[in-house]
Amino acid sequence: MTTTSNLWTNSDLRLQASRELPGLTKELESDKSERMERIEHGTDLFDEMKQRFLSFKKHKYMQNLELYEKLAKDQAPKFMVIACADSRVCPSSILGFQPGEAFVVRNVANMVPPYENGPSETNAGLEFAVNSLKVENILVIGHSRCGGIRALMSMHDDVETSSLIGSWVSVGMNARVRTKAATKLLNFDQQCKHCEKESVNCSLVNLLTYPWVEEKVRNGELAIHGGYYDFVDCAFEKWTLDYKESNPIGKSGKVAVKDRAFWF
Amino acid sequence: MGNLSQEEAIEGLKKLLIHNDKDEQILGGFQSFKTNKFDMYPALFRELAERQNPKFLVFACCDSRVSPSSILDFQPGEAFTFRNIAGLVPPFNKMRYSGVGAAIEYAVVTLNVENILVIGHSSCGGIERLMSHPEDGSTANDFIDDWVQIGLPAKAKVKAEFGHLPLDEKIRECEKEAVNLSLTNLQTYPYVRERMARKALALRGGYYDFVEGCFKVWEVKTIITTPIHS
Numbered sequence: 001m002t003t004t005s006n007l008w009t010n011s012d013l014r015l016q017a018s019r020e021l022p023g024l025t026k027e028l029e030s031d032k033s034e035r036m037e038r039i040e041h042g043t044d045l046f047d048e049m050k051q052r053f054l055s056f057k058k059h060k061y062m063q064n065l066e067l068y069e070k071l072a073k074d075q076a077p078k079f080m081v082i083a084c085a086d087s088r089v090c091p092s093s094i095l096g097f098q099p100g101e102a103f104v105v106r107n108v109a110n111m112v113p114p115y116e117n118g119p120s121e122t123n124a125g126l127e128f129a130v131n132s133l134k135v136e137n138i139l140v141i142g143h144s145r146c147g148g149i150r151a152l153m154s155m156h157d158d159v160e161t162s163s164l165i166g167s168w169v170s171v172g173m174n175a176r177v178r179t180k181a182a183t184k185l186l187n188f189d190q191q192c193k194h195c196e197k198e199s200v201n202c203s204l205v206n207l208l209t210y211p212w213v214e215e216k217v218r219n220g221e222l223a224i225h226g227g228y229y230d231f232v233d234c235a236f237e238k239w240t241l242d243y244k245e246s247n248p249i250g251k252s253g254k255v256a257v258k259d260r261a262f263w264f
Numbered sequence: 265m266g267n268l269s270q271e272e273a274i275e276g277l278k279k280l281l282i283h284n285d286k287d288e289q290i291l292g293g294f295q296s297f298k299t300n301k302f303d304m305y306p307a308l309f310r311e312l313a314e315r316q317n318p319k320f321l322v323f324a325c326c327d328s329r330v331s332p333s334s335i336l337d338f339q340p341g342e343a344f345t346f347r348n349i350a351g352l353v354p355p356f357n358k359m360r361y362s363g364v365g366a367a368i369e370y371a372v373v374t375l376n377v378e379n380i381l382v383i384g385h386s387s388c389g390g391i392e393r394l395m396s397h398p399e400d401g402s403t404a405n406d407f408i409d410d411w412v413q414i415g416l417p418a419k420a421k422v423k424a425e426f427g428h429l430p431l432d433e434k435i436r437e438c439e440k441e442a443v444n445l446s447l448t449n450l451q452t453y454p455y456v457r458e459r460m461a462r463k464a465l466a467l468r469g470g471y472y473d474f475v476e477g478c479f480k481v482w483e484v485k486t487i488i489t490t491p492i493h494s
Contacts, residue, residue: 045379045466046481052337053479060334061477072387072475077328078286085346085367087318092331093301093340096293099329106347108366121348121363124411125326128349128389137286145313147370164358164365231340232313234302236294238287259284263291 067100077103080129082122082203083141084110084148088231091141095236103129109148110140112203113171115210123210130213130222138207139238141227142200149196152176153188171206175199197237200226201255204241217243226257235264301340309340318344321371323382323446325351329474330385336479343381344371350390351383353446354414356453365453372455372465380450381481383470384443391439394419395431418445440480443469447484460486 061068079102081091091097091104105125113120129135142149152169153176175198183191207224208214216222228237238261245256302309320343324332332338332345346367353368354361371377384391394412397403418441426437447467450456459465467484 045468046483049336049470049479049481053335056335056337057477068474068477071329075328085344085371087316087320087338087342087344088312088340090331090333090338090340090345092333094294094297095290096296097328097331099331099334101328103326103328104331104347105326106345107363108370119407119410121352121361121411124349124407125347127407129326132389139290147374148366164362164369167358167362168366231309234298234309236290238290259287261287261291263294 071100075100075103075133077101077129077133078136079103080105080126080133080135080138081141082107082110082112082138084108084143084146086143086146089141089143089229094229103133103135105129108165108168109146109152109172109199110142110203111148111169111171111199112140112206114206117171126207126210126213130210130216134221136222138213138222138224139227140200140203140207140225141229142196143229144193144196144232146192146196149199150192152199153179153192153195172199172202174205175202178202197226197228200228204255208241208243217241233264235262237262312341316341316344316375318342318371318375319378320344321368321375321377321380322346323348323351323353323380325349325383325385325388325390327385327388330383330472332381332383335472344375344377349408349411350388350394350415350442351385351446352390352412352414352442353382353449355449368450368453368456372453372459376464378464379466379468380456381468381470382443382446382450383472384439385471386436386439386473386475388435388439391415391442392435394442395422395435395438414449415442415445418442440469440471443471 077100079097081095081097081102081104083089083091083104083106085106085108091102097104103125105122107122112122112126115123126138129138148165148169149172151165152172155166155170155176172195175195179191179195179198183194186194204224204226208217213222213224217224224241226239226241230236238259239257240259242256242258245258246254318341320338322332322338322343322345324330324345324347326347326349332343338345344367346364348364354364356365358365368380371380390408390412393408394415397409397412403409415438418438422434422438422441426434429437447469450467451460456465456467460467469482469484471480473479
C-alpha cells in the first residue's frame with residue numbers, strides 16, 4: 001500500500017492569510033454545490049480538505065489559542081453523547097458542542113447494547129467516558145427518518161438476518177416489539193417515528209445494565225438523558241431519566257422521565 | 265396569563281422548560297443552529313429531510329477535541345460519521361464487530377459514498393491504552409482493552425521499527441500506524457474491495473495533531489507492477 005501525503009501547517013496559513021476564506025454562513029447553498037463539484041474530482045479533494053482545515057485553524061484554533069493549549073494537555077468533557085452516524089445529525093452542529101465539551105460516540109441508529117451482550121465499540125466508549133473521563137451526563141440522541149430504525153422495523157420476525165445492519169439493529173428489538181404493540185393503527189412511517197423515540201428509551205434502560213453506570217446514577221454523580229432531533233420541522237426534544245421513579249425497571253422496560261423539554 | 269400576547273406566553277413557557285444550566289447550554293446551541301443554518305437555507309434542509317447523499321464515510325475518535333465537522337467543516341449531509349475509541353476499523357467479522365460492519369455496509373452499499381476517511385489524532389487515550397497494556401495476561405481486560413486490541417498489529421509494527429524511542433514517541437507513531445491498519449482492515453469488507461477495484465471508492469487516512477495545530481492526509485493506492493520476463 002503506497003500513500004501520497006499532504007501536510008498543512010503554519011506556513012500554509014501565512015500564504016492563505018491575505019485571502020478571504022469561505023465563512024460558514026456565507027452562500028452555503030451555492031458554496032455547497034461548488035464544493036461538491038470540487039470533491040467529485042479526486043485531486044481537488046485534497047485541496048478542498050486543506051482549505052477547510054486552514055479555515056478552521058484561522059477562524060477557530062488561532063482565535064482561541066489559550067483554550068486549545070489547555071485542551072492539548074487534557075480533555076474534561078461534561079457530556080457523553082451517543083448519536084447516529086447519519087450525515088445530518090452531528091451533535092457539534094445541531095447542539096453547538098465546542099471542542100472539549102462532549103465525548104461523542106456515533107453508531108448506526110444511536111444504539112446502546114446491554115451489558116450482557118459483551119464487548120463492543122459502543123460500550124468501550126461508555127466505559128472510557130464514565131470511568132476515565134468521569135462525565136456528568138450521558139445524552140442519547142435519536143432522530144427523524146432514521147435508516148437504521150427503518151431497517152429494524154422492516155425486519156421479518158424469526159428470520160436470521162444475513163446483513164450486518166440487521167445484526168446490529170437487532171439490539172433495538174425491544175423497542176420494535178413495544179412500538180408494534182402501541183401503534184397498530186398508525187402507518188409505517190408513523191410507526192418508525194414512534195420507534196425512533198422508543199429506541200432511545202431502550203438505550204437508556206440498557207445504560208443502567210452497566211453496574212458502574214447504575215452506581216453513579218444512584219449516587220447522583222451521573223444523569224442520563226434522551227433526546228430526539230426532528231430535521232423535518234427542526235425541533236429538539238429532551239428528557240431526563242428519573243432514576244428514583246424508574247427503579248426497579250420492570251419487565252415492561254418502561255422508564256419514568258422528568259425535565260421534559262421541547263424546543264422549536 | 266390572560267393579558268399576555270401569544271409571543272410572551274410562548275417565551276414564558278420556554279423559560280419554564282429550561283430546567284438547569286445544562287439545558288440552557290444545549291438549547292442555546294440548538295437555537296443558534298436553527299437561526300444561523302436551518303432557517304437560512306430552507307431549500308437545502310428540505311432536500312436533506314428527504315434523503316442524505318454524503319460523499320464521505322468518516323471514522324474518527326470519540327475524543328471531545330476531534331469532531332470532524334469542527335476541524336474539516338463538514339456540513340449537514342456531507343459525511344456519514346462513525347466515532348469510536350481511537351477511530352479504529354476492525355477486520356470484517358459479522359459476529360464480533362457488527363456495529364462497525366453495519367456502518368460500513370450502510371454507507372458503502374446503501375448510501376454509495378465515494379470516499380472513506382479514517383482520522384487519527386494526537387494524545388489519543390485509546391492508543392495510549394493499547395501501547396501501555398501489558399501483554400503478559402497480568403492485567404484483566406475490560407471493554408476498552410478488548411476494543412483497542414484491534415490495534416495490536418500496529419503496536420507490533422511500531423515496537424519493531426521504533427523500539428528505541430521512548431513510550432510517548434512510540435504512542436505518536438502508533439496513532440498514525442493505527443490509521444494505516446484501519447485502512448488495510450477496510451479492504452477485508454467485500455463490498456469495499458469490489459468498489460475500490462472499479463475505482464468507485466477511494467480510501468484516505470488523516471492525522472490531526474492538535475498540539476502542533478496541523479493536519480496530515482494521505483491516500484491508499486494499489487499498484488500492480490508489470491511482470492518481469494526471464
